Amino acid sequence: MPARTKLSDTFCPLGRTAEFLGDRAVILILRELFFKSARFDAITRGTGLGPQLVSARLKMLEQHDVVERRPYQQRPLRYAYHLTPKGQDLFDILYVMRNWAEKWAYAPQEVEADYAVQYLHRGCGADVGTEIHCPQCGERLGFGTVKAVLSPALARERLAKQAV
Amino acid sequence: MPARTKLSDTFCPLGRTAEFLGDRAVILILRELFFKSARFDAITRGTGLGPQLVSARLKMLEQHDVVERRPYQQRPLRYAYHLTPKGQDLFDILYVMRNWAEKWAYAPQEVEADYAVQYLHRGCGADVGTEIHCPQCGERLGFGTVKAVLSPALARERLAKQAV
DNA sequence: GCTTGATACTATGATTATCATAGTTACGAT
DNA sequence: ATCGTAACTATGATAATCATAGTATCAAGC
Known part of the structure; x- marks a missing residue:
């Protein structure tokens, strides 16, 4: 190509x-x-x-x-x-990719275990699950739960691309 | 190809x-x-x-x-x-990709704002920042902070691939 | 009723990335 | 001196992607 x-x-x-x-x-x-x-x-x-x-x-x-x-x-x-x-620091990305697949993209035969890869937090021992949470209130983050505020530069760039 | x-x-x-x-x-x-x-x-x-x-x-x-x-x-x-x-539900992945780039992959000129895209949690109003946290203890998650436990099937698969 | 414009695509040919397979280099061990 | 291991590189075939142009369907204006 x-x-x-x-x-x-x-x-x-x-x-x-x-x-x-x-x-x-x-x-x-x-x-x-x-x-x-x-x-x-x-x-x-x-x-x-x-x-x-x-x-x-x-x-x-x-x-x-x-x-x-x-x-x-x-x-x-x-x-x-x-x-x-x-x-x-790319760990976060791979971790969240795993989360999504555990929930939505099943393995061919499945399943002996709940998760193909279970993650345990070394600090407190908890199973960290498959969701991410707000650092302040602890609620689940996801589509629709956050508001995106674009910087002026990025907003201009996006606007320019939509122009004909 | x-x-x-x-x-x-x-x-x-x-x-x-x-x-x-x-x-x-x-x-x-x-x-x-x-x-x-x-x-x-x-x-x-x-x-x-x-x-x-x-x-x-x-x-x-x-x-x-x-x-x-x-x-x-x-x-x-x-x-x-x-x-x-x-x-x-793929939101989490794109969100975390954005986190990484805000920290490590800078834009050509930068920067009028702290973040190119700032995310505010609709629930509590907090800036959700660029990190992910343990749902139980709230500590930061990242490389080395969690222990991966493979399911038997995945462990076998990985072992088989390493065999010569 | 003929042209222009908008929207959502599809078609074509050139170029490049990826694949499977094989080969190379440098050394240690038998 | 040959075999084995580790870390690659080289080659030719094939497939994905790109830029550009074209098609289809309708609405609206002249």
């Missing part, structure tokens, strides 16, 4: 995230990294993707400072991949 | 979400729908994508029961696109 349209120069934060998280390969690679599969072959096997794709994406993620390549042995020299703080 | 590897028949909920959310076009289209741009041309212009792509993705999302096509006028007959409950 022709070069895909550039999205990263937008005031919309979601557009910028979509630019590189809107990619099956990236999501799967991040999953492996969160599961502590740090080595190239483990990532390749865990994702089922070809090595060129994995290689290309890891390089890209490294450039974006999401992933860091560190040697884990000297002879022969071998590198493993680790999440940077910026990459670790 | 050859048909891409099928991901949906996995016990991993994240893999199933990645199958169709791991796509720039889908994320952008959902953004427009959450912003109440329901009509085809509004979606096309708002995303900057070609009409064939938008058309193909909307059909796909309709098949997955994420989007619903409803007539908004009779003559000439015209349809608009709306999120189903399943689609509305």
